[in-house]
Amino acid sequence: MPRRETPAAPPPDTSDAVITARTDSYFNRTKQIVERFGDTRVTYAVFLRRPVVCAPRLMLDWLRAVAKxxxxxxxxEVMHEEGVWVGAGDPLLYITGSLVALSDLETLLLQKLGAACVAAHNAYQMCLELPKVAFLAMEARHCAGAEMQEMMAYAASVGSRAAQAEGAKGFIGNANDATAHWFGQKSGYGTMPHALIGYAGTTVRAAEMFHETYPTEPLTVLVDYFGREVTDGLAVARRFPELAAEGRLAVRLDTHGGxxxxxxxxxxxxxxxxxxxxxxxxxxxxxxxLRHLVGTGVSAAAIWKMREELDTAGFPKVRIVASSGFGVGKCRVMAEAKAPIDVVGTGSFIPDAWSETYATADIVDYDGTPRVKVGREFLLRNGARRRGGA
Known part of the structure; x- marks a missing residue:
C-alpha cells in the first residue's frame, strides 16, 4: 500500500538543557570528558534483543531535529525500511557523527525506538491472526501521557500497514483525534462509553440519545452494562430496524472477566x-x-452466541464489535474458533513485558577503526566482522 501522508508533528524539544536533564548522567560525563581530551567520529549500532517490526520514524525525526x-x-544509515520484520540482534540502523554531539543522546533515542518497534510487531501479528477483521486502536487510555500515546498509535499504524501489505484489513482508525492521522483519518472513531448508558438508564435510551445527536453516523452500542447482552442487543436492533438492515448498527461486547x-x-x-x-x-x-474460548468475559463462545441470537431474530447485518484484552494470543484463539467478529477494539498491542522493549546502542567504530565490547561483535559491519574487529 502507498504510505499515507501525515501532517508534520509538533517540533520536539531539542534544547540541551532538556536533553541533559533527561539523559543518564554517565553519558553527560562522557561528553564532558571527550570535550576535554578531544572529539572523535564514531558509529553506533542500534538493535533490539527480540524480533520486531522496524518503526524508527519518531526517533529519526527527533535525532535529525537535535542534529539541526x-x-x-x-x-x-537505516538498515531496514519502516514496517519490515527485523530479527533479534540485527542492527536497525547505524548512526555516525561526533562523539561529543551524540554521546548524551543515547538514552532518549532508545526510549523513542524500542517500544515502538515491539508494539508494531504486536499489531502486525494481531492483524495477521484475524486478517478479515477490522481493528480499532484504543491505546490512549493505557498510555502514560501524550508522548507514549503518539508512539503507540504510530506503532500500531506501522504494524497495520505491514499486515495490510499481506492482505489483512488491519487498523482502520483509532479512538481519538490527536493521533488519528497515523491511520489516514481526520478524527477518532467511537460512539459511547458505559458512562452514557448509566446516565441514560437503559441501553436502548442511550442508543436513542446518541442517534438523536449524531443521526447520520453508524451506531455502535455497548450491551454489557446491565449484564443482558443478548436482550439489550436485540432490543436496540428492534428499535432501529433500518440501521440494522443497512449494516449501520453494531453491538459491542465488552463483558468483564468476572x-x-x-x-x-x-x-x-x-x-x-x-x-x-x-x-x-x-x-x-x-x-x-480455554478462557479465551469458553471462559468468562468476551470469549469465542460469547461472540458465537451473540451472532446466533442476532441471526435467529432476523438481524444478520448487525455487526459485532469485540473488545477486552485482544492481544496476539487472544486473536490467534479467535481465529482458530472462527469467531464471527467484524471489528476488534484494542490497545493490547502495547507491550506486556516492558523489558522486551529495551533497545540498545553500542559504538562499533572509532575514527574508522572497528571496535566493540566483547560479545557484541555481531554488530560490526560485515567487512569489519570478517577482519575480526580491533
Whole structure:
C-alpha cells in the first residue's frame, strides 16, 4: 500500500538543557570528558534483543531535529525500511557523527525506538491472526501521557500497514483525534462509553440519545452494562430496524472477566463452540486459551452466541464489535474458533513485558577503526566482522 501522508508533528524539544536533564548522567560525563581530551567520529549500532517490526520514524525525526539544532552533521544509515520484520540482534540502523554531539543522546533515542518497534510487531501479528477483521486502536487510555500515546498509535499504524501489505484489513482508525492521522483519518472513531448508558438508564435510551445527536453516523452500542447482552442487543436492533438492515448498527461486547455473557455457562459455552468450531476445543489448550474460548468475559463462545441470537431474530447485518484484552494470543484463539467478529477494539498491542522493549546502542567504530565490547561483535559491519574487529 502507498504510505499515507501525515501532517508534520509538533517540533520536539531539542534544547540541551532538556536533553541533559533527561539523559543518564554517565553519558553527560562522557561528553564532558571527550570535550576535554578531544572529539572523535564514531558509529553506533542500534538493535533490539527480540524480533520486531522496524518503526524508527519518531526517533529519526527527533535525532535529525537535535542534529539541526546543534549544527552538527549526523549520518544515519537505516538498515531496514519502516514496517519490515527485523530479527533479534540485527542492527536497525547505524548512526555516525561526533562523539561529543551524540554521546548524551543515547538514552532518549532508545526510549523513542524500542517500544515502538515491539508494539508494531504486536499489531502486525494481531492483524495477521484475524486478517478479515477490522481493528480499532484504543491505546490512549493505557498510555502514560501524550508522548507514549503518539508512539503507540504510530506503532500500531506501522504494524497495520505491514499486515495490510499481506492482505489483512488491519487498523482502520483509532479512538481519538490527536493521533488519528497515523491511520489516514481526520478524527477518532467511537460512539459511547458505559458512562452514557448509566446516565441514560437503559441501553436502548442511550442508543436513542446518541442517534438523536449524531443521526447520520453508524451506531455502535455497548450491551454489557446491565449484564443482558443478548436482550439489550436485540432490543436496540428492534428499535432501529433500518440501521440494522443497512449494516449501520453494531453491538459491542465488552463483558468483564468476572461473569459469562447472558445465557452462557461453562456447559453452554462448550455447546456453542461444538456447533460452530468443534475443532477449536478438541485439542490441548492452555488455561489462558480455554478462557479465551469458553471462559468468562468476551470469549469465542460469547461472540458465537451473540451472532446466533442476532441471526435467529432476523438481524444478520448487525455487526459485532469485540473488545477486552485482544492481544496476539487472544486473536490467534479467535481465529482458530472462527469467531464471527467484524471489528476488534484494542490497545493490547502495547507491550506486556516492558523489558522486551529495551533497545540498545553500542559504538562499533572509532575514527574508522572497528571496535566493540566483547560479545557484541555481531554488530560490526560485515567487512569489519570478517577482519575480526580491533
Amino acid at each position: 539544532a546543534r549544527g552538527t552533521d549526523v549520518h544515519i 461473569r459469562f455473557l447472558e445465557g452462557l455457562d461453562p456447559a453452554e459455552s462448550y455447546a456453542v463452540l461444538e456447533r460452530h468450531a468443534p475443532g477449536a476445543i478438541r485439542r490441548y489448550r492452555s488455561e489462558t486459551e
